[in-house]
Amino acid sequence: MKVMRKYSFYILPFLATLLFAACIQNDIPYPRIKAQILSISAEGQVGTATIDNATLTVSLELADTVDLRRVHIESLTVTEGATSTLPADSTIDLTQSYSLTLSIYQDYTWTIQATQNIERSFRVEGQFGAPVFDVYNHRAVAYVNQDADLSNIKITELVLGPAGITTYSPQIENITDFSLGYQKVIVTYHGIMEKWFLYIVPSESEVSTDGVDAWTNVAWLHGSGKEGAQNGFEIKEAAAETWEKVPDEYVTHDKGSFTARMIHLKANTTYMCRAVSGDLIGNEVTFTTGSATELPNGSFDYWNLAGKVWNPWPEGSENFWDTGNKGATTLGDSNTQPTDDTWSGTGQAAKLATKFVGIGSLGKLAAGNMYVGNYIRTDGSNGVLNFGKPFTQRPTRLKGYFKYTTVPINKTNSDLTALMGQPDTCQIYIALGDWSEPVEIRTKPSDRKVFDKNDPHVIAYAEISSGESVPEYTPFSLELEYHDTSRVPTYIVVVASASKYGDYFTGGDGSVLFIDDFSLEYDY
Numbered sequence: 001m002k003v004m005r006k007y008s009f010y011i012l013p014f015l016a017t018l019l020f021a022a023c024i025q026n027d028i029p030y031p032r033i034k035a036q037i038l039s040i041s042a043e044g045q046v047g048t049a050t051i052d053n054a055t056l057t058v059s060l061e062l063a064d065t066v067d068l069r070r071v072h073i074e075s076l077t078v079t080e081g082a083t084s085t086l087p088a089d090s091t092i093d094l095t096q097s098y099s100l101t102l103s104i105y106q107d108y109t110w111t112i113q114a115t116q117n118i119e120r121s122f123r124v125e126g127q128f129g130a131p132v133f134d135v136y137n138h139r140a141v142a143y144v145n146q147d148a149d150l151s152n153i154k155i156t157e158l159v160l161g162p163a164g165i166t167t168y169s170p171q172i173e174n175i176t177d178f179s180l181g182y183q184k185v186i187v188t189y190h191g192i193m194e195k196w197f198l199y200i201v202p203s204e205s206e207v208s209t210d211g212v213d214a215w216t217n218v219a220w221l222h223g224s225g226k227e228g229a230q231n232g233f234e235i236k237e238a239a240a241e242t243w244e245k246v247p248d249e250y251v252t253h254d255k256g257s258f259t260a261r262m263i264h265l266k267a268n269t270t271y272m273c274r275a276v277s278g279d280l281i282g283n284e285v286t287f288t289t290g291s292a293t294e295l296p297n298g299s300f301d302y303w304n305l306a307g308k309v310w311n312p313w314p315e316g317s318e319n320f321w322d323t324g325n326k327g328a329t330t331l332g333d334s335n336t337q338p339t340d341d342t343w344s345g346t347g348q349a350a351k352l353a354t355k356f357v358g359i360g361s362l363g364k365l366a367a368g369n370m371y372v373g374n375y376i377r378t379d380g381s382n383g384v385l386n387f388g389k390p391f392t393q394r395p396t397r398l399k400g401y402f403k404y405t406t407v408p409i410n411k412t413n414s415d416l417t418a419l420m421g422q423p424d425t426c427q428i429y430i431a432l433g434d435w436s437e438p439v440e441i442r443t444k445p446s447d448r449k450v451f452d453k454n455d456p457h458v459i460a461y462a463e464i465s466s467g468e469s470v471p472e473y474t475p476f477s478l479e480l481e482y483h484d485t486s487r488v489p490t491y492i493v494v495v496a497s498a499s500k501y502g503d504y505f506t507g508g509d510g511s512v513l514f515i516d517d518f519s520l521e522y523d524y
Contacts, residue, residue, distance in 0.1 A: 033079065033081070033104050033105060033446040033447075034053070034079070034104075034108065034446055034447045035078060035079045035082035035102035035103060035104040035107075035108045036051075036053050036078065036079045036082075036102070036108075036447075036448075037051055037058055037076065037077070037078055037102070037110055038051075038077040038078060038079065039051075039075065039076075039077040040058055040060070040073065040075065040076050040077070040112075041073075041074045041075045042060055042062065042066075042071050042072060042073050042074060042114075043066070043071070043072040043074055044062050044063040044065065044066035044071075045060055045061065045062055045063075046061040046062065046063055046117075047061055047454065048454055050452060050454050050455060050456060051452070053447070053448070053449045054440065054449065056108060056109065056110045056111065057110070057111045057112075057113065058110065058111070058112045058113070059113050059114075059115065059456065060094070060112065060113070060114045060115070061114075061115050061116070061117065062094075062114050062115070062116050063116070064116050064117065064118045064119070064161075064162040064163065065162045065163075065164070065165060066116065067190040068093070068094045068095045068114055068116065069093050069094075069095055069190070070091050070093070071091065071092055071093070071094045071114065072089075072090075072091050073086065073088060073089070073090045073091070073092060074088065074089070075088050076088045078102055079102070079104060079446065081104050082102050082103060082104040083102070083103045083104070084100060084101070084102050084103075085100045085101045085102075086098075086100040092112075094112065094113070094114035097111050097112065097113050098111070098112040098113075099111055099112075100112065118159075118160075118161065118162060119159065119163070120133050120135075120140070120159050120160055121157050121158065121159040122140040122141075122142050122155075122157070122158055122159075122160075122198065123142065123155070123156045123157035123158075123255060124142050124144065124153050124154060124155050124156060124200065125153070125154045125156060126144050126145055126148055126226070127142050127143060127144055127226075127227060127255075127256055128143055128144070128145070128203070128206050128207070128224055128225050128226040128227065128256045128277070129143050129208060129210075129224025129225070129256045129257055130224060130254070130255075130256065130257040131143075138187075138194055138195060138196040138197065139196070139197050139199065140160065140196060140197070140198050140199065141199040141200075141201055142198075142199070142200055142201070143201050143202075143203045143224075144200055144201070144202055144203070145202065145203070145206055145226075146202040146203060146204055147202075148200075148202060150177075150178045150179050150181070150200055150202070151176075151177050151178070151179045152176060152177075153176055153177075153178045153200055154176065155172050155173075155175055155176075155198075158172050158175075158185075158198075160185075160187045160194075160196055161187050161188075161189040161194075162189050162190075165189050165190070166187060166188065166189040167187075167188045167189070168185050168186070168187060168188075169185065169186040169188070170185065175198065178198075178199075178200040181199060181200065181201070182197050182198060182199045182200070183197075183198045184196070184197055184198075185198060205280070205282065205283075206225060206226050206229075206277060206280055207223065207224065207225045207226075207231075207275050207276065207277035207280045207281065207282040208223060208224045208225075208275060208282050208283065209221075209222075209223050209233075209273065209274050209275040209282040209283050209284065209285045210222040210223055210224055210275075211285065211486075212273060212285050212287040213485040213486045214271075214287040214288060214289050214290065215289065215290060215393075215394040215396075215485075215522065216265075216267050216289055216290040216291065216292050216393055216394065216395070216522035216523070217263065217264060217265050217266070217267060217289065217292070217522045217523035218261065218262065218263050218265065218394075218396065218522065218523055219262045219265055219271070219273075219287060219289065220259060220260070220261055220262075220485040220486075221233045221235070221246065221259065221260040221262055221273050221275075222257075222258075222259050223257070223258050223259075223260075223275030223277075223282060224256055224257055224258075224275070225256055225258065225275060225276075225277030225278075225280070225282075226256060226277055226278075227255045227256040229277045229278045230276075230277070230278050231251070231253065231256075231258045231275070231276070231277045232245065232246055232248060232251050232258070232260070232275075232276055233245075233246040233251065233260050233262075233273055233274065233275055233276065234246065234273065234274050234276055234281075235262060235271060235272070235273040236271065236272055236273075237266075237269060237270070237271055237272075238270040238271060238272050238286060239270075243274075246260045246262055246273075250262060250263070258275075263523050264523060265289050265523075266289065267289055267290065267291055267292045267522070268288070268289060268290070268291055269288065269289050270286060270287070270288045271286070271287055271288070271289070272284050272285065272286050272287075273285055273287070290392075290393050290394070291393060292393070292520075292522050293391070293393045293520070294519060294520060295320070295372075295494070295518055295519065295520060296320040296321075297312060297313060297314075297320060297321060298400075298517065298518040298519050298520075299347055299348075299516070299517055299518075300312060300321075300338070300347075300348055300349050300350040300515065300516060300517075300518075301347040301348045302314040302317075302348075303338040303348065307329070308325075308329040308333055308334060309325045309326055309329050309334055310323070310325055310334040310336060310337045310338065311323070311325070312336075312338075312350065312370060319374065320372060320389055321370055321371065321372060322370075322371060322372075322373055322374050322375050322385075323336040323369060323370050323371070323375070324336070324366060324367070324369050324375065324383055324385070325375075326375045326378060326383075327366065327375070327378050327381070327382070327383040328357050328366040330378055330381065332355070332357030332363075332366070333357075335352070335353045335354070335355055335357070335366050335367075335368045336350060336351070336352050336353070336368050336369060336370055337350075337351050337353075338350065338351070339351040339514065341514060342473075342516050342517075343401040343473035343516045343517065344516075344517070349514055349515065349516035349517075350370055350496075350514070350515050350516070351368070351512065351513075351514055352367075352368030352369055352370060352496060352497065352498040352512065352513040352514070352515065353368040353498060353510075353511070353512045353513075354366065354367045354368050354424065354498040354499045354502065354507045354508060354509065354510070354511040354512070355368075355509050355510065356411060356509045363381075364381055364505050365411040365499075365502070365505045365506070365507055365509065366502075367497050367498055367499035367501075367502020367503075367505075367507050368497065368498035368499070368502075368511075368512065368513060369495070369496065369497040369498070369502060370495075370496050370497075370515065371385070371387055371493070371494065371495040371496070372387070372388060372389050372492060372493055372494045372495070373385060373386045373387040373388050373389060373438055373439075373493070374386045374438070376440075379442070379444050379447075380444065382442070382443045382444035382445075383441075383442075383443050384440065384441070384442050384443075384444075385440070385441040385442075386438035386439065386440055386441070387438060387439040387440075387441055387451060387493045387495065388433070388435065388438040388439050388491035388492060388493045389438075389491060389492060390490065390491060391432070391489055391490070391491055391492035392488055392489055392490065393489070393520075393522070394432065394460070394482070394488075394489065394522075395432075395480065395520040395521060395522050396479065396480055396521055396522055396523060397462070397477055397478055397479050397480060397520070397521045398428075398430040398462065398477075398478040398480070398494065398518065398519075398520060399475065399476065399477050399478075399518070399519050399520075399521060400428075400475070400476060400515060400516065400517055400518040400519065401473045401474065401475055401476070401515070401516045401517055402426070402428065402470065402473070402474060402476060402496075402513060402514060402515050402516070403470045403471060403472055403473045403474060403513075403514045404426045404466055404468075404469060404470045404498070404511075404512070404513050404514070405469050405471075405510075405511060405512045406423045406424045406425070406426070406466070406467060406468060406469050406508065406511050407423075407424055407508035407509070407510040407511050408421050408422065408423060408424070408508055409421065409422050409423070409424050409506060409507055409508045410508055410509055411505065411506065411507060411508075411509055412501075412504070412505070412506040412507075413445065413504055413505050413506060416501055416504050416506045419501065419506060422467075423467045423468065423508075424467070424498070424499050424500075424507050424508035424511040425465050425466065425467040425499070425500040425501075426465060426466050426496075426497065426498050426499070426500065426511070426513045427463060427464070427465040427495070427496070427497050427500040428463065428464050428465075428476070428478070428494075428495070428496045428497075428515070429453070429461065429462065429463035429464070429478075429493075429494070429495055430460075430461070430462055430463075430478055430480065430492070430493065430494045430495075431451070431453065431458050431460065431461045431492070431493040431494075432458070432459045432460040432461075432480070432489040432491070432492055432493075433455065433457040433458045433459055433489060433490070433491055433493070434457055434459060434487055434488065434489060434490050434491075435457045435490055435491050436490070438491065439451060439455075439491075439493065441503070443503050443504075443505070448503070448504075450503045451493070451495070458483070459482060459483055459484060459487045459489055460480040460481060460482040460483065460489075461480070461481060462478035462479055462480045462481060463478065464476050464478055465500055473514070473516065494518065496513065496515050497513070498511045498512060498513035499511055
C-alpha cells in the first residue's frame with residue numbers, strides 16, 4: 001500500500017499536467033493566413049492577369065486564336081505553404097468560369113475567368129457608318145442607302161471569328177442576295193460551328209451624329225457617313241447663330257465611322273454639334289462640358305499635428321490626402337511631414353522619407369508616402385488603407401514638382417530579395433476609375449492587396465518613377481491614357497511614394513521624396 005501511495009504522488013500531478021497541456025493545445029486556433037493566387041499565366045495570354053484578392057477571382061484576357069475549351073496554364077504561384085487543386089502545366093476549360101481550391105489551414109475557393117477580344121468586321125459596298133454586332137444572338141447589321149439594290153450586295157470584309165482560322169459557308173463572295181433583308185452564314189473555328197445572320201438595313205439618311213463624350217475642355221464627337229465622302233463635324237455654342245467647321249486635323253476616320261477630338265472648349269458650357277458628309281447634314285446633338293475641378297490642398301500648404309502624426313489637411317477640415325503616418329508612428333515618428341523647402345520658396349511642400357522604424361532589429365521599413373484617400377487601421381504592424389476620393393471629371397494630365405534622393409535598397413522581404421543593393425525608386429501615379437467604393441489596400445503579407453493599374457475599373461492611368469537622385473525641384477507632367485472616352489469616373493487616385501515597393505516593405509532606409517504643387521489640367 002505504501003508503494004501505491006508513492007507512485008500516486010508522482011503520477012497524478014503528471015497526468016494533470018498532461019491534461020492541462022492538452023486543453024491548451026486544443027484551444028489554440030489555427031493561424032489565419034489567407035491562401036492567395038500571387039501570379040498566373042496561360043498560353044496565349046494578353047497582358048498580365050487581373051487578380052482580385054477580395055472576391056477571390058482571376059481574369060485572363062486570351063488571344064482570339066486560343067481555344068477556350070483547352071487553355072494551357074503555364075504557371076501558377078500561390079501563397080507560401082498553400083496547396084492548389086490546379087497544378088501548373090494543366091489544361092482547363094474556360095468557356096465558363098473555372099473553380100479551384102487553395103488550402104492553408106482552411107480552404108479558399110477561387111474562380112478563373114477568361115475573355116477574348118475578337119475584332120469583328122462586316123463591310124459592304126455603299127455602306128455608311130459602323131456595323132452593329134449582337135454577339136450573343138450571332139447577328140451583324142450593316143447600313144446602306146435607301147436606294148441600294150439589296151439583291152446585289154457586295155461584301156468587302158467579313159470577320160466573325162478568330163483571324164486566320166475561321167471558315168465561312170457559303171463563301172463570302174457568294175453571299176450577295178439580301179432581298180429578304182438578311183443572309184445566313186455558318187462560321188467555324190476550333191471545331192465550333194456558329195450560325196450567324198447578316199442583315200443589310202436601308203436608311204433614310206446617309207449621315208448621323210451618333211453621340212458626344214463631353215469632358216471639361218475636350219469633347220469627343222462621333223458620327224457616321226458614307227465611306228469615302230468628305231466626313232466631319234460642325235459645332236457651336238448653343239446660344240450662337242453661326243456653325244463652325246471642326247478642323248480636319250481633329251478628325252479620325254474608320255471607313256464610314258469618324259470621330260473628332262474637339263479641344264479648347266469652355267468649361268460648364270452648353271454646345272451643339274452635327275455630323276456632315278459631303279453636302280449632307282446630320283442630326284443635331286446638344287451637350288454640356290464639365291467643371292475644371294482641382295485637387296484640394298494640391299499645394300500641400302496645409303497640415304495639422306495630432307500627437308506624433310502629421311496630417312496633410314487643416315485642423316477641423318475633412319481630409320482629401322492621407323499618409324501612412326498612423327502606421328509609422330506605432331514604432332517611431334511621422335515619416336511624411338511638411339517642409340518649407342518648396343520649389344517656389346513660399347508655402348509648404350511634402351517631405352516623404354523612407355526609414356526603418358523600431359528598436360534594433362525589431363521593426364519594419366516604412367516608406368514615405370502620400371495618397372488621395374484614407375488610412376483605415378493598423379493590422380499588427382501593417383496598414384489597411386482606402387485609395388480614392390469621389391471624382392467625376394476627366395482631366396487630361398497631372399502636373400507638379402518633385403525632387404528625390406535615392407539610396408541602395410537595404411530592407412526587403414522574401415518576395416523581392418533580388419532587389420537588395422539596387423537603387424531605390426520613387427513613384428508618382430494617378431488613376432481614374434469607376435469603382436463603387438474606394439480601393440482597399442492591405443500590406444499584411446498573408447493578406448496583401450496592392451493597387452493594380454490593370455484593374456478593369458481603371459479608366460485612365462499615368463505614372464512617373466525615378467531610380468536616380470534628382471537634386472533640384474523638377475516639373476513633371478503625367479499625360480493620362482484613357483481606355484474609353486465615354487466612361488465617367490467615380491473616383492480619383494493619386495499616390496506618391498519614396499519607395500515604389502514600400503507595400504512590400506522593400507526600399508532604402510534614407511530615400512527621400514519631396515513633392516509640391518500638384519494640379520490637374522483639362523486640355524492639351
